[in-house]
Amino acid sequence: MSKRSLVAALCVGLAWTPLAHGQQGRWTVDSKSSLAWWQVVPHMHHLFGTTCPQDPSFVPGWGRDGGSAWNVDVTMLKLPEVWDTLRMPLFSRQRVRPICAEAVQGEIVVPDSLAWQGVHGNVVISAKAIASGQSLRDKYMQGLILESAEFPDIQFTLDSVVGVTRIVVDTVRGTAVGKLLVRGVSRQMSGRFTARREAGGVRVISKFHFPAGDLTEHFNMSKWALGLGVSSGIWKDVWEGVDMLLRPAASSSPSP
C-alpha cells in the first residue's frame, strides 16, 4: 500500500463572503462545521482525504481501516475511466453538520461588500488532522511528508478577491487570491470560490490546484517519502480546498 500517500497540502482558501449590502465586517470560521480536503489526480482510489472524516459523505478510499460505516469497495464505484477533475473533490459533503474536528480556523475581513475591495483574511489548517481513512497512511503523510511535528499548520493568507459575481440572490462566485504556506514555504495561489447562505452562516467552498511536481520542487517535500508517484510523474495534479461555514465574528461559536 502506498507508502506514498499523500500529501499535501491542503488548504486554502477561501474567500470571503458577504452576499449583500450591510454584511461587511469580520467573519470567523466555525471550526466544527468546516473542513479542508485534498485529492491527487489521478486519485488511484485512495489518494484523497479530509480534515473531517466524521462527515458521513466522506468515503475512505482503498485500504481503509476497519470499523468504517461504509461497507463498499471504492474500486467498484462508477468512476471516470479517464482521470479528470469533473468531480473534485470525489466526495463533497451534501450539507453542513457541526461534527468536525476543529482543524480549520481563521478569519475573513470584508470591508466592502459592494466593490469587494480590501477583502483579506487568514485560514489555518492543522496538518495533523488530515485523514484518508487509513491510520498508517495518515501517520506516514503527517510525519514524513508534511513533517507536521515541525510544521503543524498549513496556512492560506487571503490577499484579495476578484471577479466576484452574483449567481442568484444569495450566492456569489469569484476568485480568491493569496498565498499558500506549506512546510514553511509559501506559494502564490488563486482559485474559484462560491459563497452562499446556509446553516445560519455563509458557506464558502473553494478549491485550488498545482502540479504534483511542485510538492518536491517547490515545497521541498521528500522525494524518497513521496516515492515514484511524484518522481515518475504518475501524480499529475494536487487539488486542495475548503468547505467552510463563516459566521459574523461576534457570534461565531454555536451552530444551530
Place this chain on the structure above:
Amino acid sequence: MLRRTIGALCIATTLGCTTFGPVAPRQYVLTKRPPEVWVWRADSSVVLMRGPHFLADDSLNLIGLVDGNYLEVPLSEIQQVKADRPAPFKTALLLTVSVASIAGAAVLVSGVGAGTEPGTSLKEGLP
C-alpha cells in the same frame, strides 16, 4: 465419509441459496450490512445504492452512494428496498436433491459392481 458429509452440509448451510426480494430497510441494513441494495423511491425511481447504512444518531435517513455520489434518502420517501436475502427453503431443497442424487448414484454403482465376478474389474466385466 461422515466427515465429508458433515463438511458438505456446513458449506451448504453457510453459503446457502439467496433470493432477491423486499426487505425491511432499517433492520436488514443494520443487521446484515449489505454492500448494496436496490431502493424504490416514492417518485417511482429505482436506484442501486452501494454501501447503505444509517448514522448512529439518525435512523430516519438511509445513506449510501448512488452512481458514485453520496445520497441521503429519508425512509419516508422509500417505497421499498430489495436485496439478496437467505432462502432456507431453496437451500434445503438443493441439499435434499443433492443428497438423493449422490445416494442414487451410489446405489447404481454398487449395483453394477455386484453383477461382476469376484476378482474381475468393472471394465473387464463389461462386454
